[in-house]
Every structure is written in structure tokens, then in C-alpha cells.
Amino acid sequence: MANLTIALDAMGGDHGPPVTIPAALEVLAEYPQLKFIVCGDKYQIVPLINDIALSLQQRIEVLHCPQVVSMGEKPSQALRNKTQSSMRVSLDLVQENRAQACVSAGNTGALLAMAYYVLKMLPGIKRPALVTAIPSAKGHRTYVLDLGANVECDEHILHQFALMGSVLTEKIDLKNPRIGILNVGEEEIKGSGTTKRAARLLKEDKSLNYIGFVEGNDLFTDKADVIVCDGFVGNVAMKACEGLAKAVIESIKSLASENWLSKVFAAIALPMLKKLYRQMNPDQYNGASLLGLRGIVIKSHGNASKEAFKYAIEEAINEIRHQVPEKIGNRIEQALTDRS
Incomplete structure (x- = not known):
């Protein structure tokens, strides 16, 4: 498997870093080609990775994000006011091709609105x-x-x-x-x-x-x-x-x-x-997939356990490996051609 980079919204969900970081570390140990760009409050994240092996630390980049999208926040407000949030920065990394997928357990409505705004739709998909x-x-x-x-x-x-x-x-x-x-x-x-x-x-x-x-x-x-x-x-x-x-x-x-x-x-x-x-x-x-976008976005349950969040990350790995957005784009293009 080629090298993989996943942007992780560490602050999303009901539990935040105490669940998302241990889950990410376990997946990291199982996939030698994997790297995480962890987005969130560095003061909560760094202590959770300080004691791990240096070989794993070298595959983690922490991006400090001063804002967090709350679980009850209105999507329109989050889209307008939370441009420095862990959720938004994770999606920006995918849009900039610095990461191949984003995984978040955060506010579903906000994630949908931000993903739609940042990544845009694949051609032909409504x-x-x-x-x-x-x-x-x-x-x-x-x-x-x-x-x-x-x-x-x-x-x-x-x-x-x-x-x-x-x-x-x-x-x-x-x-x-x-x-x-x-x-x-x-x-x-x-x-x-x-x-x-x-x-x-x-x-x-x-x-x-x-x-x-x-x-x-x-x-x-x-x-x-x-x-x-x-x-x-x-x-x-x-x-x-x-x-x-x-x-x-x-x-x-x-x-x-x-x-x-x-x-x-x-x-x-x-x-x-x-x-x-x-x-x-x-x-x-x-690990629910948000299909139809120009990038891979995986939504975890907000109250996910460490084990559950691991499955969401692995879903992202599978979709990267199988190039799901590219295949969807090709399939839709073929359907539009057949209809015309």
C-alpha cells in the first residue's frame, strides 16, 4: 500500500482527544504507511502522544486549532465563524491535497455544510x-x-x-x-x-x-x-x-x-x-461516508468509543485505497453520457 495521510479532527464528538487520539495511535501501529495530521488543541493532544514510540511520533503532525465546533452549533454559524476550527482545518487539508481523507466525530450538520463548501461536488452530482x-x-x-x-x-x-x-x-x-x-x-x-x-x-x-x-x-x-x-x-x-x-x-x-x-x-x-x-x-x-464530494470525508458517531473510532479511520483507509471519489466520478460521467 502506498503512503497514506489522513486529517483527523481530534476535537470532534462527545469525548474528543481521550478517544480520538488513542484510536489513531492503535491504527497507526497497524499501518506502517499511515501518517496523521492531527487538528485540534495541542495542549490536549501533545500529552497523549508524548509517551509513545518515537517511530510513531514521527508519523504524527499536530496542527493547533484555536476553535472547536460544538455538537449543538448551527451549521450556518459554524461555516461562517469557525474557519480555524479542527473540523474546518481538517477539510482544508484534503482540499489542499495535503491529506487524502478527513475523519471527524463532530457535529454532522456542520461537517456536511463545511465539506460541501470546501471540497465541492464531483462533476454531474447534484x-x-x-x-x-x-x-x-x-x-x-x-x-x-x-x-x-x-x-x-x-x-x-x-x-x-x-x-x-x-x-x-x-x-x-x-x-x-x-x-x-x-x-x-x-x-x-x-x-x-x-x-x-x-x-x-x-x-x-x-x-x-x-x-x-x-x-x-x-x-x-x-x-x-x-x-x-x-x-x-x-x-x-x-x-x-x-x-x-x-x-x-x-x-x-x-x-x-x-x-x-x-x-x-x-x-x-x-x-x-x-x-x-x-x-x-x-x-x-x-464510519459513515459522505459520498459525491471531491474528497473522502468519514463521519464517526459522536459518542463513539475508541474501538468504534478505529473503524471509522479504517473506513477512510479503505476508501483511499479503492479511490472511491474517482470511481464515483467516472461512473456518473458514464451515466450522463449514456443518457445524452
């Missing part, structure tokens, strides 16, 4: 899309987009999401991925006018393996490799799934403490539950 992988019951991954970057989308934007999602699956060596549209039913007569028109576009595009509509209860059944929807639907669906997962875990904990019989049952079920948790563990699916 809107960026926020995409992440979710686990299926068969141990595979399904990519869902958009997850909130665009609340309203027309059929042409949904078609572009399908093209971008198809390209993204190439990094896991998946050929001819199955593309579905999230809808209120499988039948062609169901859904909004936009959804129906998008279905016709995807069906007519012979470069896509379009399989039809996918319902919400099929998100985790491995029915499709890429599921397309607008950002409103996608965000609600993902938040509902996260809430359900937390509710199930809390229910199991509560039941296990009720009486001696439930404790015995919990002890018997524990090995199976641990195996299921390892397969479905949300940490390993952390």
Missing part, C-alpha cells in the same frame, strides 16, 4: 449522500443511503445515490450489487410519485442490478446490498434501529436480574448473545 453499512442476519453488509444529508430528493438524485452506492460496494469486492429502494411496500403500485419515478430510472439503467422495492423489515435480511432512500426516511430508519437495539439490551439486563430462574437462563444464553453481539456490534459499522 447532492452528497451520507451512507453507512449495517449488518445483516447472514453476516453480510448492506449499505444504506441517504442517512440525513438530504431531507428531500427527486428521482434523479435517488438514481445518483444508487450509482454511488454501487461504486462503494466495490471496496468489499462485491460484483453486480443488488440495489433496492426503501418503500412502504414491495408492489410497484405503492409509494410516492418520486419513489415510483426513481424505480423506473433504476430499472432502465442497465448498469445497475435493480431488484425493486425493499420494506423496512428487510433492512437486516440481506435482501439487497445497497438500499436507497431520501435522508428523512433513512435517518428515521437508522435512529429507530439504534433505539430498538438499545431497548433489547436493556430488557435482557433487566430480565436477568429479576429472579434466580432468569439468572440461570441468562447464564445459559450468554454465550449465544455474545456471539450475536460480536456479529451485530454497531462499533464495527461506525
